[in-house]
Amino acid sequence: MALWQGKSRRKKTGGRLRRFRKKRKFEIGTETQHAVIGEPRTKKYRIKGGGQKIKVRSANFVNVLDPNTNRVKHVKIITVKSNPANPHYVQRNIITKGATIQTELGIARITSRPGQDGVVNAVLIE
DSSP states (O other), X not given: OOEXXXXXXXXXXXXXXXXXXXXXXXXXXXXXXXXXXXXXXXXXXXXXXXXXXXXXXXXXXXXXXXXXXXXXXXEEEEEEEEOTTOTHHHHTTEEOTTOEEEESSSEEEEOSOHHHHSSOXXXXXX
């Protein structure tokens, strides 16, 4: 089912708004597809203006920046430790920006937006 991002049928006061046109294709949003830990899969989708964005559907590696040495390493993700977006995402191993993950190097925080950027980047905490 498509998500419609058009104007509401109701005013803030609760009164009814009459439509002046039908729904348009550019008012349709994309359905949420969460990035999880697993074999790497991505999906391209078209955005307004003809460009493309890449969604990470699943990933098992992350680019981790070590602030002490200022070097980036490509390491394996073990599990999701915490996720401020939704506490239930921890049980389902869903990766979003701000999530804390356990890697082979230690605990890291996700800095990229996997659903928008198409890559999973993180900064080492410990």
